[in-house]
Each structure stands twice: as C-alpha cells, then as structure tokens.
Amino acid sequence: MNYGGVTMSGFAFKLLDVDLSAGSTEFRTIEREAIPRFVGGSGLAAWLLWKEGPTDPDPLAPEAHLLFLTGPLTGTPATSSGRHGVAGRSPLTGFWGEANVGGTWGTSLRKAGVDGIRVSGRAKRPVYLWIAGDRCEIREASHVWGADTFHTQTIIQRETHPKASVSCVGPAGEKGVRIACVMTDGPHGRAAGRCGLGAVMGSKNLKAIAVYGERRIPVARRQDLLRDIREMMTSFRERTAALRRAGTSGLVLPQEELGSFPIRNYAQDRWPEGARKISWPAIEQALFIRNYRCSGCAIGCGRTVGLGAGNDPKAGLTGGPEYETLALLGANLLIDDLRAIQRMNEVCNRLGMDVMEAGSLVGFAMEAFERGLLPADIAGGLEPRWGDGETALEILRQMGESRGLGAFLGQGYLRVLGALHPDAADAAMHVKGLGLPAHDPRAYNSVALGYATSNRGACHLQGFTHVFERVVTEPALGLEEIGDRFGTDKARMVADLQDLMAIYDSLTICKFNLFGGVKLPRLANWFEMITGIPMDPSDLKLSGERIFNIKRLLNLRWGVTPEMDNLPKRMLTVAKNGGPSRGNVPPLDEMLKDYYIARGWDSSGGPDAQTRARLGL
Amino acid sequence: MEKLITVTVSLFPPFSRAVAGEEIAVSLLEGSTMHDLLRQMGKNNRQLATRLKDPGGEEEIRFRMLIIHNGHLGRLDRVLREGDCIKLLQPLQGG
Numbered sequence: 001m002n003y004g005g006v007t008m009s010g011f012a013f014k015l016l017d018v019d020l021s022a023g024s025t026e027f028r029t030i031e032r033e034a035i036p037r038f039v040g041g042s043g044l045a046a047w048l049l050w051k052e053g054p055t056d057p058d059p060l061a062p063e064a065h066l067l068f069l070t071g072p073l074t075g076t077p078a079t080s081s082g083r084h085g086v087a088g089r090s091p092l093t094g095f096w097g098e099a100n101v102g103g104t105w106g107t108s109l110r111k112a113g114v115d116g117i118r119v120s121g122r123a124k125r126p127v128y129l130w131i132a133g134d135r136c137e138i139r140e141a142s143h144v145w146g147a148d149t150f151h152t153q154t155i156i157q158r159e160t161h162p163k164a165s166v167s168c169v170g171p172a173g174e175k176g177v178r179i180a181c182v183m184t185d186g187p188h189g190r191a192a193g194r195c196g197l198g199a200v201m202g203s204k205n206l207k208a209i210a211v212y213g214e215r216r217i218p219v220a221r222r223q224d225l226l227r228d229i230r231e232m233m234t235s236f237r238e239r240t241a242a243l244r245r246a247g248t249s250g251l252v253l254p255q256e257e258l259g260s261f262p263i264r265n266y267a268q269d270r271w272p273e274g275a276r277k278i279s280w281p282a283i284e285q286a287l288f289i290r291n292y293r294c295s296g297c298a299i300g301c302g303r304t305v306g307l308g309a310g311n312d313p314k315a316g317l318t319g320g321p322e323y324e325t326l327a328l329l330g331a332n333l334l335i336d337d338l339r340a341i342q343r344m345n346e347v348c349n350r351l352g353m354d355v356m357e358a359g360s361l362v363g364f365a366m367e368a369f370e371r372g373l374l375p376a377d378i379a380g381g382l383e384p385r386w387g388d389g390e391t392a393l394e395i396l397r398q399m400g401e402s403r404g405l406g407a408f409l410g411q412g413y414l415r416v417l418g419a420l421h422p423d424a425a426d427a428a429m430h431v432k433g434l435g436l437p438a439h440d441p442r443a444y445n446s447v448a449l450g451y452a453t454s455n456r457g458a459c460h461l462q463g464f465t466h467v468f469e470r471v472v473t474e475p476a477l478g479l480e481e482i483g484d485r486f487g488t489d490k491a492r493m494v495a496d497l498q499d500l501m502a503i504y505d506s507l508t509i510c511k512f513n514l515f516g517g518v519k520l521p522r523l524a525n526w527f528e529m530i531t532g533i534p535m536d537p538s539d540l541k542l543s544g545e546r547i548f549n550i551k552r553l554l555n556l557r558w559g560v561t562p563e564m565d566n567l568p569k570r571m572l573t574v575a576k577n578g579g580p581s582r583g584n585v586p587p588l589d590e591m592l593k594d595y596y597i598a599r600g601w602d603s604s605g606g607p608d609a610q611t612r613a614r615l616g617l
Numbered sequence: 618m619e620k621l622i623t624v625t626v627s628l629f630p631p632f633s634r635a636v637a638g639e640e641i642a643v644s645l646l647e648g649s650t651m652h653d654l655l656r657q658m659g660k661n662n663r664q665l666a667t668r669l670k671d672p673g674g675e676e677e678i679r680f681r682m683l684i685i686h687n688g689h690l691g692r693l694d695r696v697l698r699e700g701d702c703i704k705l706l707q708p709l710q711g712g
Contacts, residue, residue: 239680242680242681242710243711246707247711248710250710254683254706254707254709257685276637279636280630280707281636282636460712461712464712467712470679470690470709471679471680471708471709471710473676482690511712515680579688580689
C-alpha cells in the first residue's frame with residue numbers, strides 16, 4: 001500500500017500470540033495494510049477473527065480466540081485514550097462479543113511495546129501472563145485461583161512489579177459464568193463488562209494478564225498533536241465539567257425526567273422519589289470520597305466511594321456505581337438504598353461479573369417470581385421481590401460462585417428462557433441474548449433501532465445515538481441539530497453513528513470525548529498525526545462502516561438472522577402511560593426496512609455484493 | 618399595561634441545594650423566552666448565573682444545563698406560555 005512515501009507510526013506492530021495448550025508465546029507482526037482499513041482495537045480484533053479465527057468455535061472451548069487490543073490512540077496525548085478492547089465470540093449470545101474498558105492496562109501494554117494479545121488453547125493448570133518489555137512469561141496461578149479481582153491484583157503486583165497493570169477474572173470467570181467480565185485495575189473496578197468474555201478467559205485457565213512498560217508510545221507528529229490538544233482543552237474542560245464531578249451518576253435524575261429510566265424491569269413509568277435517593281447529589285452526601293481518572297484522561301469521570309468500616313469512613317475504598325449500575329441494580333429492581341446498590345456493585349466487581357447483565361437478570365427474576373413463573377426448585381428457597389436488596393445481593397453472590405438461583409440466572413437469557421414457561425419470555429429484556437442497557441428504547445426511536453441491530457446485542461454504546469438527540473452534534477455526518485427523539489427517520493443516522501462508534505472502539509478512545517467537542521474530522525486528524533498516514537474524515541468513516549460490517553459478517557457466520565434484529569415484545573407493544581415518553585412505541589419494522597437499505601444489506605441480513613465490493617470485504 | 622404569565626420551575630441540584638429539588642412559581646412578561654426566564658432567575662441563583670455567562674448559543678448551553686420544557690428538551694429562544702412547566706437539571710453527559 002502506498003502511503004506517499006511515509007513510514008507508518010503509531011504502533012509497535014506487535015501482536016503477542018499465546019497458545020496456552022502448547023505453553024508457547026510468540027510475537028507476530030501486525031500487517032501495516034490492515035491499519036487504515038480496520039484502524040486497531042475492536043476493528044482489528046474483528047478482522048483477525050474473520051481472517052484467522054476458527055470458523056465456528058464453542059466460545060468456551062480451547063480453540064476459541066480471545067483478543068486484547070489497543071488502538072493507535074491508546075496511551076498517546078489524545079484526550080481520554082487510556083483504553084483497550086477485549087473481543088471474541090460471546091459465550092452469552094453466541095455472537096460477536098466485545099467490551100471496551102479504561103483504566104491503565106491498555107496504556108501499560110503499549111508502553112511495554114506490545115499492541116495486542118491473542119490467546120488460544122487451555123492451560124493444564126491456572127496461569128497468568130506477565131509481560132514486561134519484550135518478555136512474556138506464562139506463570140503458575142494456582143495460588144490466586146479463587147481470589148477475587150481486587151486481591152488478585154494485589155498478589156500479582158507483589159510478584160511482578162508494584163506498578164504492573166493487571167487485567168483478570170474473578171471466581172465468576174473461573175467457573176464459566178456466562179455473564180463474567182474481565183476486570184482491570186483492582187479496587188478501581190474498571191470492567192470490560194459485556195458479553196461474558198471473562199468466561200472465555202477463565203475457560204482457558206488464564207487468571208490474569210499483568211503488564212508493565214516504560215517505553216514511549218510512537219507518535220509521528222507529536223508536537224502537532226500536542227498543539228491541537230492544547231487549543232481545544234479550555235473548551236473541552238468547560239464542556240465536560242459536570243461529567244468530571246458527578247460522572248455518569250449525574251444521569252439518574254435527567255433520565256428519569258425524560259422517561260428513559262428502566263424502572264421495575266421497564267414496566268413502571270415514573271419513580272422520581274427513588275431516583276432522587278440514588279442520584280448524584282445523594283451519592284455525594286452518602287458515599288463519595290474522591291474522583292478517579294483513567295490513564296491520561298482529561299475528564300476523570302470515575303468516583304471512588306467508601307462504605308466505611310468501623311470508625312473509618314475512608315476504609316475499603318472502591319470504584320463507585322456508574323449510571324448503568326444505579327439504574328439496573330437500583331431502579332430496575334426498585335431498590336432505592338444507595339449503600340445496598342454499592343454493596344451489589346462491589347460484589348459484582350470482586351467476583352468479576354457484568355453489573356448490567358446481572359441487574360437485568362435479577363429484574364427478570366423478580367418479575368418472573370411475582371408472576372409465578374419462577375419454579376420453587378429453581379428459586380432454591382429465595383423469594384426475589386421488588387426492592388429487596390438483601391435477596392438481590394444473595395443472588396449476585398450465587399451468580400459469581402455458580403450456585404443456586406444465581407447459577408441458573410448467570411447462564412444468561414438464552415439458556416434461562418429455555419428452562420422456563422414460554423410466558424417468561426415477556427419479562428426477558430434482551431436482544432440476541434444481551435440484556436437491555438438502562439436507556440428505555442421507547443424514549444428514543446434511534447436507540448430502539450440501535451439495540452435491534454448492534455452487533456453485540458442490546459447495546460447503547462455501539463450507536464450512542466441518544467446523545468445526538470439531547471446534547472451533541474456531528475456536522476460531518478449531517479447531524480447539525482439535535483434530532484427529534486420520537487422521529488421515525490432514523491436509519492441513516494443510526495447506521496452512520498454505529499460506524500462512528502466503531503471508529504471510537506477501534507482507535508480505542510473514550511466516547512466521552514464527544515462531550516468535550518471532539519468530532520469526526522478531529523479524530524481523522526489525530527489518526528494522521530499519530531500514524532503519519534493521511535486520513536480523510538470520509539475515509540475514516542468508511543473504515544468504521546467496514547468494521548461494523550465485518551462484525552456483522554462474523555455474526556452471520558455464527559447464525560444471526562434478520563428475525564433476530566428485534567426488541568423485547570414489551571418495547572414494541574406497551575407504551576408508557578406517564579412521563580414525557582408516554583404513548584411512544586418505536587416503529588421498528590418500518591425503521592428496519594430503511595436501515596437495511598441505508599446499510600446496503602440484502603434479505604440475508606448482511607451486506608450485498610455491491611456493498612461488500614465497496615468496502616473491500 | 619403589559620400582561621404577566623406564570624410558569625412553574627422545578628430546580629434540581631446543582632441549581633437547588635435541596636437534594637430532592639424544589640418547585641417555584643415565576644411570573645414574567647407575556648412574550649418572554651426561556652432565556653429571559655433563566656436570566657431573571659439567575660439574579661437570585663448563582664449556579665444558574667454562572668452557566669448563563671456568555672451562553673454561546675443553544676449548543677453551548679446544553680453542555681451547562683438540561684432544560685426540560687413541558688417534557689421536551691428546552692430551547693433558549695422558545696417563547697413561554699401561561700402554565701408551562703420547566704425543569705432545570707445538570708447537563709446530560711455520559712452513557
């Protein structure tokens with residue numbers, strides 16, 4: 001490929017291939033030609049799975065691949081770029097699985113001179129990887145097997161380097177719980193949460209990956225990049241001021257007020273009193289200790305909180321609840337006790353489980369119990385009732401330890417529904433097996449279409465369309481004004497924003513840059529300044545489209561059908577009676593028809609020949 | 618004599634010190650806009666006044682506060698009517 005005589009920078013071009021069955025590690029060169037086409041991060045992961053992954057693997061079998069990838073922006077001066085992605089075939093859905101996470105790990109990996117890791121096989125005994133500089137060791141991990149994610153970091157840092165970044169699974173991942181996640185940065189509780197990829201890691205007997213490095217991450221035009229960031233920083237910080245203080249917990253009240261809050265498993269319209277009890281001002285008074293920022297972040301939206309121990313309010317500090325946690329483990333279960341929610345949050349983080357999937361499944365269990373659809377032999381003596389934080393906490397413990405009702409629910413929606421009366425499906429809030437996030441699709445028609453078509457199942461971040469209907473614009477995509485959230489002409493917008501979000505997950509940069517005013521042309525500029533390769537915004541957008549489509553092709557390979565591009569029946573048939581979203585049910589069929597046309601997809605549910613040719617797939 | 622209208626404004630933190638929020642009735646001249654209302658209220662509300670300095674248009678203001686006007690996203694240039702319900706919250710950011 002001709003780059004006008006420019007040598008590509010921005011990467012070490014090193015992928016660490018680890019075969020745990022063979023006990024081997026090998027550094028491979030990442031093909032430079034792939035970078036402009038798939039960018040890095042989740043795009044590169046999808047391309048590697050498509051090109052070199054097993055065709056139809058059981059996600060929990062040794063042959064399955066699990067990828068940890070950074071992108072060209074990771075750890076550079078680009079704002080809020082301390083992120084990395086984890087990807088593979090999801091054991092929860094059977095389809096494309098990815099989870100993007102902040103913290104320090106991605107930056108540390110890049111500083112060790114490595115861009116990504118691909119793990120296959122299964123170790124005979126528990127192991128962890130220790131990567132420092134050009135060295136990678138496979139180390140015995142039997143002594144940390146069974147430890148929670150906080151303790152795992154402490155022990156492994158003691159054995160490797162006090163500043164090593166540690167990504168690991170907790171007991172949930174070890175036991176193959178299909179909602180297990182990969183946690184990073186110990187008590188700070190940064191989670192590669194969705195899609196159950198922690199179970200894939202655990203199935204390989206891989207407890208953790210510890211990394212440390214001190215190299216400078218390559219940037220082709222560092223001074224230009226620094227100048228650009230300096231120029232935008234005043235406005236960036238001003239625009240993200242609210243996020244910097246309250247983090248995502250500041251969303252609770254506005255979401256409730258706009259009718260987008262998941263209350264009682266999405267069956268209740270309003271809950272203003274409860275929302276006030278679990279919103280940011282209440283958190284500030286009850287739990288907040290200090291703010292937390294991921295590596296290199298100009299926002300710092302994380303919050304460290306303390307439940308207190310003995311007489312010390314600052315004892316046992318840990319990552320505070322995010323909006324999704326407050327909504328799905330709070331409002332969704334009618335639990336308005338902040339301390340109960342934080343206890344559940346901490347249990348999920350320690351045991352290594354996706355708080356969103358956990359909250360969704362407990363909400364399902366509460367509704368199923370109320371409607372007599374949860375058989376006593378499955379409930380195992382538990383009576384999950386709305387607002388009962390103690391029982392919810394016990395279910396979460398059971399999930400992480402794979403016992404009782406928790407073990408049943410921890411299999412995820414697809415398997416749970418197969419064991420219950422068909423009527424239980426009405427209470428199951430999922431798409432393709434992934435639980436709904438805490439944004440009611442009846443409050444934003446674009447979110448409805450996004451959930452139905454996202455490659456990893458119901459996901460708000462793979463389109464992130466709602467933020468363009470309340471605060472952010474993107475003129476390069478024709479979104480110059482805030483859109484009407486109840487409008488039906490959403491196909492082009494959703495497809496374009498899914499492509500943009502695919503770029504974010506592949507550059508591996510935080511989407512909260514959107515709130516700081518970072519737009520597509522600036523992302524293209526940063527790509528160019530870091531890699532040295534000319535990149536037009538429209539070409540970067542095309543790469544995003546290519547990335548979205550290659551994930552769809554993987555899903556088609558793994559059995560996705562157009563009929564699965566759907567929403568739970570409740571979202572399509574039951575309108576809210578109160579609040580500002582009352583009366584709206586998304587016209588999904590109509591929007592889907594337009595979406596397939598906008599995407600250039602045929603009746604098979606994938607890109608037609610012309611689209612594939614245009615994208616070079 | 619110019620006619621007055623009355624609107625109801627619900628203030629949530631940080632525009633109210635009360636965690637549970639507070640509701641007040643505000644009278645203003647007929648034909649007043651949302652921006653007029655906020656400026657009037659800003660005289661007695663420091664958080665509001667700070668956010669109204671050099672508002673820089675509709676886009677900038679959305680990064681500083683969330684205005685809900687009769688259940689919909691509010692705009693500074695919208696003319697208010699008798700009985701309107703306005704809610705002021707911290708801006709919608711995050712996912």
